[in-house]
Amino acid sequence: MPPIRAARAVLAIALATLLLPPARSHAADAVAEVAGVTLGPYEYETKPDDPAFAQFFPRKAPAAGPLLLKEGDRLAVCGDSITEQRKYSRIIEGYLTACTPQLGVTVRQYGWSGEKTDGFLRRMEQDCLRFDPTVATLCYGMNDARYRPFDVTNGRWYEDHYRAIVRRFKQEGVRVVVGTPGCAGKTASWVASRSGTLDQQNVALCALRDIAIGVAESEDCRLADVFWPMLQAQVFAPGQHGATEQNPYEVAGADGIHPGWAGHVVMAYAFLKAMGLDGQIGVLEIDLAGNTAHASDGHTITPLAPGRFRVTSTRYPFCATGDPDDDNSIHSGMTLVPFDEELNRLTLKVSGGAAEQYRVTWGDSTAEFTAEQLAKGVNLAAEFIDNPFCEAFFRVDNAVEVKQAFETEQVKRVFHGERGRQDFDRAVRETEAERAPLAAAVANAMQPVEHEIRLEPLNE
Numbered sequence: 001m002p003p004i005r006a007a008r009a010v011l012a013i014a015l016a017t018l019l020l021p022p023a024r025s026h027a028a029d030a031v032a033e034v035a036g037v038t039l040g041p042y043e044y045e046t047k048p049d050d051p052a053f054a055q056f057f058p059r060k061a062p063a064a065g066p067l068l069l070k071e072g073d074r075l076a077v078c079g080d081s082i083t084e085q086r087k088y089s090r091i092i093e094g095y096l097t098a099c100t101p102q103l104g105v106t107v108r109q110y111g112w113s114g115e116k117t118d119g120f121l122r123r124m125e126q127d128c129l130r131f132d133p134t135v136a137t138l139c140y141g142m143n144d145a146r147y148r149p150f151d152v153t154n155g156r157w158y159e160d161h162y163r164a165i166v167r168r169f170k171q172e173g174v175r176v177v178v179g180t181p182g183c184a185g186k187t188a189s190w191v192a193s194r195s196g197t198l199d200q201q202n203v204a205l206c207a208l209r210d211i212a213i214g215v216a217e218s219e220d221c222r223l224a225d226v227f228w229p230m231l232q233a234q235v236f237a238p239g240q241h242g243a244t245e246q247n248p249y250e251v252a253g254a255d256g257i258h259p260g261w262a263g264h265v266v267m268a269y270a271f272l273k274a275m276g277l278d279g280q281i282g283v284l285e286i287d288l289a290g291n292t293a294h295a296s297d298g299h300t301i302t303p304l305a306p307g308r309f310r311v312t313s314t315r316y317p318f319c320a321t322g323d324p325d326d327d328n329s330i331h332s333g334m335t336l337v338p339f340d341e342e343l344n345r346l347t348l349k350v351s352g353g354a355a356e357q358y359r360v361t362w363g364d365s366t367a368e369f370t371a372e373q374l375a376k377g378v379n380l381a382a383e384f385i386d387n388p389f390c391e392a393f394f395r396v397d398n399a400v401e402v403k404q405a406f407e408t409e410q411v412k413r414v415f416h417g418e419r420g421r422q423d424f425d426r427a428v429r430e431t432e433a434e435r436a437p438l439a440a441a442v443a444n445a446m447q448p449v450e451h452e453i454r455l456e457p458l459n460e
């Protein structure tokens with residue numbers, strides 16, 4: 001394409017991002033006609049009926065597709081300071097280790113505070129590709145938006161660098177999940193160049209989100225939409241969780257940029273869904289009439305007595321305790337997205353009973369369900385927050401926390417520090433020897449869990 005034509009194409013695409021409502025505007029079509037560029041037709045996300053979303057016209061994110069992961073995959077989690085918080089990356093690794101152990105996926109995180117796409121592009125060879133990842137998640141855009149209203153030049157800059165990262169990964173056969181930026185909850189206090197209103201900054205982040213969608217689609221990659229579900233949670237969660245001025249509920253975090261645990265659950269959900277995970281942890285089927293039972297892969301179930309069954313599991317549900325109304329609680333974050341419904345289903349199905357209602361005891365917790373509910377299937381992971389897996393799951397999570405903290409130290413302090421400058425290959429060997437037992441501890445934390453289910457009829 002000649003330079004003038006290319007410049008016109010960039011202008012048309014940029015104006016389309018800024019001007020197109022759900023039905024394409026005549027102004028944007030006119031610009032495109034002059035430039036000789038075909039736009040769309042695009043589909044757009046359905047907006048909630050709330051004035052907070054009036055300025056946003058986000059393109060519809062592509063569907064995830066089938067399972068992206070393969071047995072033995074090595075996942076690289078790449079991003080800026082939000083990734084370096086080691087929260088969504090920890091949720092992802094904990095989930096893949098405990099909930100899908102049959103895949104044997106291992107994880108490294110590469111978060112770097114203040115980083116933009118050009119920064120990771122410069123260091124990805126040394127820090128990341130040398131460890132032969134097979135899958136990578138990317139989460140850039142918050143710093144790339146530069147905490148100011150959107151402008152065409154910066155949008156093009158972001159697209160060029162994000163695309164270059166994706167293509168470099170693809171050259172090495174790495175399957176990529178392109179993540180969008182999240183949303184801002186406040187104007188960043190530490191950025192001297194910040195300008196515009198908070199809404200303008202979020203419109204800019206939404207524009208970068210749409211650019212990321214374009215990169216993912218054109219490069220045949222998966223897309224993890226962080227921005228749109230996070231913005232909706234930011235608007236609606238305070239009312240849902242009883243927030244007050246003295247006790248706010250801040251999905252984007254206390255500083256408006258770095259989310260607490262609740263916001264990171266939204267992020268992890270977006271990436272896990274983009275990987276095509278179906279969320280089926282297991283199915284336990286019980287026939288009370290014959291006192292027989294069957295379990296799906298990863299579980300075995302044995303009748304002990306009428307209404308009593310012992311289960312041994314090598315796959316865990318995702319466990320999270322904590323205050324459901326605290327924005328720094330994983331448990332609370334799981335209420336902001338359909339995490340249990342779509343990613344965390346350990347289903348109990350019961351048939352053959354004579355009663356209309358049953359008391360179900362699982363570990364030390366008890367709940368009551370109708371026979372109809374049990375016949376359709378009850379999600380134990382959602383109904384029993386404190387359950388027999390919690391202790392084992394938290395052992396895995398603790399091991400992941402220690403390992404990921406070391407990975408930050410390894411890359412930022414050693415590879416890019418004095419030891420790395422003096423003898424990089426030696427620094428790699430020595431730190432890998434330190435990391436090896438930490439990675440082994442994550443794997444070794446996964447031990448079979450024995451638990452018991454008891455069913456007591458309430459009204460035969």
